[in-house]
Amino acid sequence: MLSFSIGPFTLAMNHLLLLLALGLATAVGWISGRRQGINPERELFGLFLLGLVVARLAFVIAYWPQYRGSLMSVLDIRDGGFWVWPGVIAVLVGAVMRGWKHPKRRTPMGLGVASGLLFWWLANLGLSAEHQDARLPDLTLHNAAGEPVRLNDYRGKPLVINLWATWCPPCRREMPVLQAAQQANPDVTFLFVNQAESPREVATFFASQGLHLDNVLFDGHGELAQQVGSAALPTTLFYRPDGRLLGSHLGELSNASLKRSLDSLSETATPASSSRSPL
Numbered sequence: 001m002l003s004f005s006i007g008p009f010t011l012a013m014n015h016l017l018l019l020l021a022l023g024l025a026t027a028v029g030w031i032s033g034r035r036q037g038i039n040p041e042r043e044l045f046g047l048f049l050l051g052l053v054v055a056r057l058a059f060v061i062a063y064w065p066q067y068r069g070s071l072m073s074v075l076d077i078r079d080g081g082f083w084v085w086p087g088v089i090a091v092l093v094g095a096v097m098r099g100w101k102h103p104k105r106r107t108p109m110g111l112g113v114a115s116g117l118l119f120w121w122l123a124n125l126g127l128s129a130e131h132q133d134a135r136l137p138d139l140t141l142h143n144a145a146g147e148p149v150r151l152n153d154y155r156g157k158p159l160v161i162n163l164w165a166t167w168c169p170p171c172r173r174e175m176p177v178l179q180a181a182q183q184a185n186p187d188v189t190f191l192f193v194n195q196a197e198s199p200r201e202v203a204t205f206f207a208s209q210g211l212h213l214d215n216v217l218f219d220g221h222g223e224l225a226q227q228v229g230s231a232a233l234p235t236t237l238f239y240r241p242d243g244r245l246l247g248s249h250l251g252e253l254s255n256a257s258l259k260r261s262l263d264s265l266s267e268t269a270t271p272a273s274s275s276r277s278p279l
Contacts, residue, residue, distance in 0.1 A: 002248045003231045005257065010232035012080075012250035016179075017123045022048050025116025029196040033108030043098055047091045047113065052077075055087030059256070066256035079254035121254075130230040134239065134245035137196040137227040141217040144199040149217055151224075158188045158240040163225055165195045170252035171234040179213055181258055186266060192216045193224055195233060236261075240268045 002088060002129075004016050011019075014199060022044070029040040057083040060067055060074050067074050095113045099106035136155065141149045162178055164171035182190040192213050193203050206213065217226070228237060228248075236249045239262050246268060 002229045002235065003250050005231040006217065011252070012248075013079045013127055014124065015247050017120060019125065020117040024119050025112040028115040029108045029112025031165045033105070036104065038105055040105050040112055042118075043109050044112050047094050047098070049076075050094050051087035051091040052082070052089035055084055057084040058083035058086035059260075063256035063259060066254070066259055067256070073254055073256075076254070077166050078251055079257040080249060080251065081254065091117070091133075109223035115155070125205060125246055131247065132226070132246050136239050136243035137224060139224055139227065141193065141224070143217055144203070146199075154191065154242045155241065157241055158262075158268065159191065159243075160188060160262075160265070161191045161193055161224075161237040161239070161242075163195055163219075163230060163233055163235040163237075164192050165197055165233055166201055168233045172205075172209070172279050174253045175209065175211055175213070177253055177255055179211055180255075181262065182214060187261060188262065190215060193219050195219055195222050196223060238265055240265070 003010050003012050005011075025044050026041050029044055033039060054075060057194050058130075062083060063081065073079070084201045089111065095109060097263065099109060101218065134157070137150055141151065143149050160178075160181075164175075166172070178192070181188075186205065190213075192215060196219070202216065202218075205211075225231075225233075227234065228235075228245075228251070230248075232250060234250075234252065236253060236258075238248065240246050246264060249257065
């Protein structure tokens with residue numbers, strides 16, 4: 001499962017796990033400090049925000065060339081651009097400093113931070129294990145001419161699959177980013193799988209936007225989204241050359257967040273290509 005839905009709201013699983021970790025940390029901190037009348041909720045939420053800010057700044061610094069042309073995009077955290085471990089270190093350092101200044105809050109705050117981080121780490125390990133077991137679905141879609149196309153025929157190269165629709169504003173906004181990436185990365189296959197629309201609707205949209213995309217497929221009943229466990233658009237899937245799922249992104253991609261995923265894909269492709277080289 002890549003996302004979780006509650007009514008009209010949909011969260012990526014990694015975002016849901018982060019919120020659950022914050023909730024657990026707050027509950028543990030409150031329970032452990034209840035006898036002393038101490039509630040470290042404010043401190044824990046402050047540490048949570050500190051971790052997010054530091055993780056975002058670290059990611060922006062790492063991918064500054066992608067942000068430099070549009071400084072306002074630095075504030076648009078919808079692209080999921082966070083470097084996790086600097087954020088975790090910031091939380092730990094902040095907790096130590098806060099506990100040093102306020103000894104009475106040290107135990108409940110420390111237990112809250114420890115339980116939240118432990119839950120987050122273990123939950124992400126489980127999510128990563130699930131991703132490693134996920135394979136490219138054995139599904140047949142159709143191209144604009146109505147001809148059947150098997151997804152498994154695209155194995156052998158790094159593969160990016162974008163699930164989208166013309167009525168989806170984030171999908172429309174990220175299309176130029178994906179088009180530029182397709183043109184700049186010939187060693188990666190990009191598939192644009194339209195959800196439940198006709199080739200005529202898609203052709204009209206492309207013409208109006210001046211888009212020129214290769215490998216556009218049509219999924220009339222949303223079967224691919226159902227099989228991979230995606231409940232919202234856009235969803236982008238990143239597969240290794242052997243068809244194993246490397247990662248996913250729910251929501252709009254930026255140049256920086258897409259480059260991070262493509263960098264990870266290129267790292268997985270290198271061993272495969274070297275193993276085929278003659279000795």
